[in-house]
Amino acid sequence: MQRYSLKKQIKTPVGDRVLKAINVTVLVLAMLLVIIPLLNLISFAFSSGEYNAQITFLPKGFTFDNFVYIFQETRFLTSFRNSVIITLLITLFSNLFMSMAAYPLSKPDLPFRKGILTFFIITMLFSAGIVPTYLLLKMLGLYGTIWAVIILSINNIFNMLLYKNFFEGLPKEIEEAAQMDGVSNLQMFFKIVVPMSLPVFAACCFFTIVAAWNSYSGALMFIGESAAAQSQQPLAYYIYWLLNVGSTDVSDTWWLINQTNVQSASIIISIIPILIIYPFIIKYIKSGITIGSVK
Amino acid sequence: MSSNQCSIRKIDLHKSNYWARVGIKFKKYKSIFWFLLPATFLALLFGYLPLIGILIAFKGDFTLAINSPIDELFRDNWTLSQFQKIFQDVGFSTALANTLTINVFKLLLVFPFTIVLAVMLSEIKSTFISKLILILLCLPNFLSWPVVIGVWENFFQEVDGVVNNVLLSMNLIDSPVYWFGSEALFKPFVIIIDMWKGCGWNSIMFYAAIMSIDKSYYEAATLDGCSKLKQIIHLTIPSIIPIIALMFIMNITYILSSGFEEVQLLLKISDPSLRTAMKTLDVYLYETALGEGADQAFGTALGIFNSTVSLVFMLTGNKLCRKFLNKGLW
Numbered sequence: 001m002q003r004y005s006l007k008k009q010i011k012t013p014v015g016d017r018v019l020k021a022i023n024v025t026v027l028v029l030a031m032l033l034v035i036i037p038l039l040n041l042i043s044f045a046f047s048s049g050e051y052n053a054q055i056t057f058l059p060k061g062f063t064f065d066n067f068v069y070i071f072q073e074t075r076f077l078t079s080f081r082n083s084v085i086i087t088l089l090i091t092l093f094s095n096l097f098m099s100m101a102a103y104p105l106s107k108p109d110l111p112f113r114k115g116i117l118t119f120f121i122i123t124m125l126f127s128a129g130i131v132p133t134y135l136l137l138k139m140l141g142l143y144g145t146i147w148a149v150i151i152l153s154i155n156n157i158f159n160m161l162l163y164k165n166f167f168e169g170l171p172k173e174i175e176e177a178a179q180m181d182g183v184s185n186l187q188m189f190f191k192i193v194v195p196m197s198l199p200v201f202a203a204c205c206f207f208t209i210v211a212a213w214n215s216y217s218g219a220l221m222f223i224g225e226s227a228a229a230q231s232q233q234p235l236a237y238y239i240y241w242l243l244n245v246g247s248t249d250v251s252d253t254w255w256l257i258n259q260t261n262v263q264s265a266s267i268i269i270s271i272i273p274i275l276i277i278y279p280f281i282i283k284y285i286k287s288g289i290t291i292g293s294v295k
Numbered sequence: 296m297s298s299n300q301c302s303i304r305k306i307d308l309h310k311s312n313y314w315a316r317v318g319i320k321f322k323k324y325k326s327i328f329w330f331l332l333p334a335t336f337l338a339l340l341f342g343y344l345p346l347i348g349i350l351i352a353f354k355g356d357f358t359l360a361i362n363s364p365i366d367e368l369f370r371d372n373w374t375l376s377q378f379q380k381i382f383q384d385v386g387f388s389t390a391l392a393n394t395l396t397i398n399v400f401k402l403l404l405v406f407p408f409t410i411v412l413a414v415m416l417s418e419i420k421s422t423f424i425s426k427l428i429l430i431l432l433c434l435p436n437f438l439s440w441p442v443v444i445g446v447w448e449n450f451f452q453e454v455d456g457v458v459n460n461v462l463l464s465m466n467l468i469d470s471p472v473y474w475f476g477s478e479a480l481f482k483p484f485v486i487i488i489d490m491w492k493g494c495g496w497n498s499i500m501f502y503a504a505i506m507s508i509d510k511s512y513y514e515a516a517t518l519d520g521c522s523k524l525k526q527i528i529h530l531t532i533p534s535i536i537p538i539i540a541l542m543f544i545m546n547i548t549y550i551l552s553s554g555f556e557e558v559q560l561l562l563k564i565s566d567p568s569l570r571t572a573m574k575t576l577d578v579y580l581y582e583t584a585l586g587e588g589a590d591q592a593f594g595t596a597l598g599i600f601n602s603t604v605s606l607v608f609m610l611t612g613n614k615l616c617r618k619f620l621n622k623g624l625w
Contacts, residue, residue, distance in 0.1 A: 040457050
């Protein structure tokens with residue numbers, strides 16, 4: 001009588017089954033709450049403006065016009081280009097400089113190690129505020145250009161500490177063996193330490209990319225809202241601007257009807273790069289957690 | 296004989312002065328010291344040099360119309376009045392009250408919900424499905440604030456918004472509601488949108504902690520006839536108490552900041568009449584520093600006040616963590 005397996009004999013109590021039902025219901029609701037506004041956004045982006053009143057979760061009057069309109073907007077295109085430049089440069093230089101600085105700091109017998117670490121951590125904990133930074137950028141002639149945002153984002157002490165902790169955990173024997181073979185310190189870093197630390201590099205790079213692509217407050221403060229700064233603003237700022245443009249700003253009837261739809265379409269375009277790297281982020285979420293817990 | 300030699304050398308090293316030893320180590324690492332240069336340069340330039348600007352807070356007024364910033368900085372109009380002004384300023388006290396209200400509600404509602412979410416996810420038998428749900432719930436965290444606010448604005452629009460349309464068709468309301476026009480709804484919106492964006496991502500830490508609990512405890516509990524609810528209360532939660540405490544302290548240290556981008560954007564899409572009453576500290580700070588009719592001396596004073604209080608919170612939080620959890624915040 002194999003059919004009466006152990007599982008069937010131990011009946012799950014009623015309370016557990018109720019709990020499970022509640023659990024599943026709440027999780028499904030949570031998922032719906034995340035999906036529904038996004039679905040709504042997508043249907044707006046692919047709809048023609050006359051049908052906006054009837055749109056719920058499916059496009060009405062399916063059209064690509066909104067996307068065509070955006071790709072003819074010079075302001076959108078410059079913002080997109082700026083965002084790409086900002087993201088690439090920040091990711092490259094931030095991770096290069098932070099990992100380089102972390103390498104000497106991962107040596108336990110480095111002279112003044114504690115002092116240097118404190119020197120960096122202080123900049124993470126205490127800042128002079130917006131006005132002094134604004135004045136400094138103005139004096140350097142960087143205010144109002146994309147370089148202001150880039151140069152302020154390169155130093156990421158949090159990532160530096162992640163790199164340092166990871167390097168400290170690398171097996172000492174490999175480095176010692178390499179040293180025996182007469183490998184210079186520079187080669188040691190780029191040819192031995194970096195290849196061994198690819199997971200932490202990948203995780204830090206992905207998170208830098210997301211942060212740089214999504215950053216909006218830096219642009220608001222240090223690129224500014226002036227007309228002269230228009231060609232320097234990133235995509236996140238463009239979307240903010242689009243959200244604020246009242247219908248009186250443009251005397252174009254097509255725009256008046258399709259404003260929401262164009263907004264939705266540009267939001268979707270700005271999400272796409274994030275969606276492309278999201279699978280990679282998920283892959284490293286686990287290593288990110290372990291890095292976080294080691295810290 | 297050899298051990299004798301060894302001990303003599305040890306004593307020598309000990310006697311030789313500190314700087315000589317530093318010199319030896321410095322030689323060892325000479326070729327990698329310059330690795331620190333780019334980061335050090337940037338830290339000096341953008342972390343330490345602006346600290347001179349703190350002086351602006353001790354000035355009666357600071358205008359760049361006539362003088363260059365350097366001349367203006369050393370003009371003789373020193374005073375402490377800016378700091379006194381902070382505590383008499385109505386805008387500041389409203390902003391502080393708003394920030395504290397929002398953050399206390401976040402701690403009371405959003406923070407427990409992330410823990411509950413992690414527990415619920417861990418209760419799902421198939422790890423594949425629970426991970427799938429987690430991936431979906433994490434997605435909003437990777438969208439920028441302008442995008443998130445844009446999504447919600449579409450959803451709650453007065454005309455053509457889905458929420459209004461659905462409520463109208465169910466006859467729950469007579470006319471479309473202007474969701475972003477009422478003071479009573481503003482703070483709930485801040486909290487709910489923050490929850491929508493962050494709860495999946497914030498529950499990951501707890502989820503990972505729960506998943507690392509030894510499964511044999513649960514088997515033993517089940518065999519002893521312990522119900523699922525009791526397992527959660529007496530096994531799951533106690534096991535993750537350290538990480539809950541860590542995250543709680545971390546949240547407390549950010550109590551003066553309720554997310555600049557979120558509130559600033561939400562204020563922009565809301566009715567203009569809400570703008571003065573609903574500011575939070577970050578937004579008020581930004582507006583006094585760089586906004587229209589900015590008072591830069593006062594803005595700097597506010598910034599220093601904010602930075603100092605945050606620093607004290609951070610250091611205290613870090614100390615508490617070191618003491619009770621044997622683990623620092625950084």
